[in-house]
Amino acid sequence: MGSIVTVAILLRVFHLNYLSLWVDELFSRYYYHLFGPLYMVTQGLSVEPTPPLYYFVLETWMSMFGHSAAAMRSLSVVASIIALPLVYAVAQELSTRTVALVAIALFAVSPMAVFFSQEARVYMLTLIPTSLMLLGISRYLRCPRGADLGLYGVGAVIGLYSHATLAFMVAACNFVVVGYLLFTASAERTTALRDWIVTNVVVGILAVPLIYSMLTIGTHGTGLSWIAPLSLHDLIISMSALVAGMITPPEVPGAELTALVLLAAGAAIVLGKMPRRPLAILIGVPAVFMMLVLVASLKQPILLPRILCWMTLPLCVTLAYATVTPSRARVAARATVLLTFAVGLYYQLALADGAKPPFREMFAQARPNLAQADEIVIGPWTPPLPLTYYAPGLTNVRKWMDPSASGIEVKELPERLGIPKIDLQQVQTDIRSGKVVWLFTSSPDERFLPQWLNSVPSPDRSYKPACPALARYNGKKAFFCIAMYGWNVNHPSSQ
Numbered sequence: 151m152g153s154i155v156t157v158a159i160l161l162r163v164f165h166l167n168y169l170s171l172w173v174d175e176l177f178s179r180y181y182y183h184l185f186g187p188l189y190m191v192t193q194g195l196s197v198e199p200t201p202p203l204y205y206f207v208l209e210t211w212m213s214m215f216g217h218s219a220a221a222m223r224s225l226s227v228v229a230s231i232i233a234l235p236l237v238y239a240v241a242q243e244l245s246t247r248t249v250a251l252v253a254i255a256l257f258a259v260s261p262m263a264v265f266f267s268q269e270a271r272v273y274m275l276t277l278i279p280t281s282l283m284l285l286g287i288s289r290y291l292r293c294p295r296g297a298d299l300g301l302y303g304v305g306a307v308i309g310l311y312s313h314a315t316l317a318f319m320v321a322a323c324n325f326v327v328v329g330y331l332l333f334t335a336s337a338e339r340t341t342a343l344r345d346w347i348v349t350n351v352v353v354g355i356l357a358v359p360l361i362y363s364m365l366t367i368g369t370h371g372t373g374l375s376w377i378a379p380l381s382l383h384d385l386i387i388s389m390s391a392l393v394a395g396m397i398t399p400p401e402v403p404g405a406e407l408t409a410l411v412l413l414a415a416g417a418a419i420v421l422g423k424m425p426r427r428p429l430a431i432l433i434g435v436p437a438v439f440m441m442l443v444l445v446a447s448l449k450q451p452i453l454l455p456r457i458l459c460w461m462t463l464p465l466c467v468t469l470a471y472a473t474v475t476p477s478r479a480r481v482a483a484r485a486t487v488l489l490t491f492a493v494g495l496y497y498q499l500a501l502a503d504g505a506k507p508p509f510r511e512m513f514a515q516a517r518p519n520l521a522q523a524d525e526i527v528i529g530p531w532t533p534p535l536p537l538t539y540y541a542p543g544l545t546n547v548r549k550w551m552d553p554s555a556s557g558i559e560v561k562e563l564p565e566r567l568g569i570p571k572i573d574l575q576q577v578q579t580d581i582r583s584g585k586v587v588w589l590f591t592s593s594p595d596e597r598f599l600p601q602w603l604n605s606v607p608s609p610d611r612s613y614k615p616a617c618p619a620l621a622r623y624n625g626k627k628a629f630f631c632i633a634m635y636g637w638n639v640n641h642p643s644s645q
Contacts (some may be wrong), residue, residue, distance in 0.1 A: 156260035174536035204272035222270035230267035236281035245426035252470035261395025261494030273459035279309035294342040322438035391455035395494030417479035418472035504617035529591035609635035
């Protein structure tokens with residue numbers, strides 16, 4: 151056990167500060183600071199899709215350890231290590247001690263778990279409440295007791311206030327538990343069903359503010375409208391990320407390795423005759439969760455790889471069962487799991503360059519020029535936070551406001567930061583008048599930026615750092631990540 155924990159810690163702290171904070175992590179840094187707790191629990195509930203619990207915890211964490219990338223991300227590292235004994239507890243409850251040890255070993259090296267352990271976002275923290283939920287219902291289905299219902303209920307409430315998509319996890323638990331109890335002959339069935347329903351009514355009452363936010367999300371901003379419509383490609387990307395890792399290219403080899411693992415593990419589970427209770431918890435709950443997410447995504451797309459982070463727990467326990475339980479497919483399951491996790495860790499540890507926009511490197515290179523600028527313009531769909539964090543103290547910053555741009559990060563954040571607005575025509579006028587103008591832009595501006603660049607003189611200088619891992623992940627030869635363009639700079643043109 152000690153060696154597994156040591157490996158888990160080493161993998162999670164390795165290169166913890168290597169990649170720049172990306173926009174969502176920077177939002178985590180500033181949300182509480184700029185908007186305050188009252189906004190977060192009132193209007194913010196219908197603006198920011200992530201409930202405020204994580205931001206309160208992170209603000210307390212930063213007050214103790216600082217605002218560096220490593221300090222912010224270390225909260226997720228700690229959450230991931232706390233999850234290890236919970237993974238063990240769930241696995242031992244559903245199977246054997248050997249399976250439990252293999253499960254936490256797999257969780258320690260899970261490419262997705264390692265990735266989100268190094269991100270200053272809520273996703274790794276969701277492992278804690280979801281572990282409590284799965285442990286509670288695992289015990290409750292074995293022997294209905296109030297203490298286990300309490301464990302589930304505490305996990306459910308914390309989970310709901312951690313991330314809105316965990317409402318689907320709560321729903322999946324209800325579907326599975328009620329179905330299991332209805333099809334299980336027991337003298338305690340009626341009492342168990344009644345107590346289960348009462349517990350979930352209490353959970354629902356405590357989650358009323360969250361339910362309100364889910365119904366009104368987007369009322370005061372874009373909410374989730376930026377997510378593309380659901381496609382089969384999205385499902386492939388999400389499953390590849392869950393099994394093979396976030397940085398492993400989903401087309402090749404991520405999708406192929408994921409398919410091999412799922413086929414081999416599925417055969418081992420069938421041939422090994424997994425009992426009903428672990429089958430319901432480890433397979434049934436994630437499957438119903440995915441079904442509900444896919445159905446919801448037909449109306450409002452929400453399927454992103456990161457919302458599956460909590461599923462690393464049932465995945466690792468399932469793979470442990472498949473690789474330990476005697477069956478004719480056990481060797482195949484072992485080989486495919488070993489190969490897939492090894493490849494995923496290779497990408498995670500050796501090929502992570504450009505997995506997040508390199509804001510730190512770009513602003514370190516461009517800052518001497520930015521300090522001499524008459525105007526630093528932030529693109530309409532580009533949040534100001536990277537500039538605020540990595541190039542603080544710059545003057546003459548302006549936010550190019552476009553009627554099509556909306557949402558808290560591109561509309562309300564500039565106002566909170568005191569950044570004046572500027573329109574398209576004024577930017578063009580300033581460039582033609584000879585002012586030193588720099589434009590900071592990112593991938594959301596890609597749709598109209600080329601046409602706009604054709605309407606002004608060619609920039610004298612530009613910074614376009616590469617994002618190779620993003621390019622690999624999105625299956626594109628060239629991926630517009632971030633860029634800065636300078637006019638009237640009086641320096642040789644440079645690409």
